[in-house]
Amino acid sequence: xxxxxxxxxxxxxxGEDAVINCSSSKALYSVHWYRQKHGEAPIFLMxxxxxxxQKGHDKISASFNEKKQQSSLYLTASQLSYSGTYxxxxxxxxxxxxxxxxxxxxxxxxx
Amino acid sequence: DVKVTQSSRYLVKRTGEKVFLECVQDMDxxxxxxxxxxxxxxxxxxxxxxxxxxxxxxxIPEGYSVSREKKERFSLILESASTNQTSMYLCAxxxxxxxxxxxxxxxxx
Numbered sequence: 001x002x003x004x005x006x007x008x009x010x011x012x013x014x015g016e017d018a019v020i021n022c023s024s025s026k027a028l029y030s031v032h033w034y035r036q037k038h039g040e041a042p043i044f045l046m047x048x049x050x051x052x053x054q055k056g057h058d059k060i061s062a063s064f065n066e067k068k069q070q071s072s073l074y075l076t077a078s079q080l081s082y083s084g085t086y087x088x089x090x091x092x093x094x095x096x097x098x099x100x101x102x103x104x105x106x107x108x109x110x111x
Numbered sequence: 112d113v114k115v116t117q118s119s120r121y122l123v124k125r126t127g128e129k130v131f132l133e134c135v136q137d138m139d140x141x142x143x144x145x146x147x148x149x150x151x152x153x154x155x156x157x158x159x160x161x162x163x164x165x166x167x168x169x170x171i172p173e174g175y176s177v178s179r180e181k182k183e184r185f186s187l188i189l190e191s192a193s194t195n196q197t198s199m200y201l202c203a204x205x206x207x208x209x210x211x212x213x214x215x216x217x218x219x220x
Contacts, residue, residue, distance in 0.1 A: 002153065032209065041201065041211035042154070087153060089209065096159075096167065097142060099209060103153035 001025055003090045005102035012078050012109045020073040020105045022088030029093035031064050031071040036104075037084040045073075045086075050093075078109045114138070115212035117202055123218045130189040132215050134202030142205040143185040144169075145177065147198040148214070154201065160185055192219045 003024040010018050022031060030049045034042040046056070048064035048071060056062065059076045075082055085106050089099035118133035136143065144159040146169075156169030158177040166177050174196060178186045189196055197219045202212040 002155075034209070041213050042209075044208040044210075047208060089154075096161070097205060098144065098156065098159055098169075099205070100156070100170070101146075101154040103151060 003088055003102045005105050009106040014111055015077050018075045020086050022071045022102055024069040024090050026092045028069050028090050030091045032089040033062055033073050034087045035084045080109050083109045115202055115210050117212040117215050119215050121216050124192050125220055128192050130192045132187040132200055134185045134212055136183055136204045140204035140206045144203045145187045146201045148201055149198050194219050
């Protein structure tokens with residue numbers, strides 16, 4: 001079952017902040033975040049492992065609440081280059097390592 | 112530099128044709144995946160493979176099959192293409208993070 005992402009779309013002005021949420025009905029071992037620009041393949045942003053770890057680099061960070069089976073991606077002081085569709089991919093552990101992706105959140109950053 | 116390549120960026124086929132989508136990786140990764148991507152539906156897993164000659168069904172395997180004869184190559188096969196298989200197809204490997212190919216946009220007319 002796909003994780004649920006919210007919001008489906010968000011429009012920002014440069015410099016504004018955004019939060020994208022990812023929620024699963026299954027217990028999670030890890031959560032991945034990817035960004036996809038139009039016409040390109042998704043690229044990896046970060047992975048969060050079971051343990052409630054918060055990660056980040058530059059102005060993009062993420063948290064993982066394993067008890068709630070939720071992850072949030074935080075984009076601060078957004079830049080034009082942040083525009084794209086953001087996907088979370090969840091891994092429930094077990095013998096098969098594979099990701100189940102949400103439907104995506106379209107982020108548009110305007111000047 | 113990590114590379115996943117797909118045989119075609121764009122493909123147009125007729126209903127009922129047999130279609131092969133090829134994916135090659137140069138990273139020596141065991142795990143390979145095929146996804147289809149449709150607007151508003153995100154990335155949905157079709158099939159995956161953890162080793163040569165090994166395959167597992169994903170969430171939407173109907174109408175598809177796969178082949179993995181060599182570690183670096185993972186093929187997706189549409190036995191009899193239908194218009195509802197018009198989509199973007201993405202191949203990927205997975206080790207710590209998922210590495211995606213550029214995608215093949217398939218149109219079935």
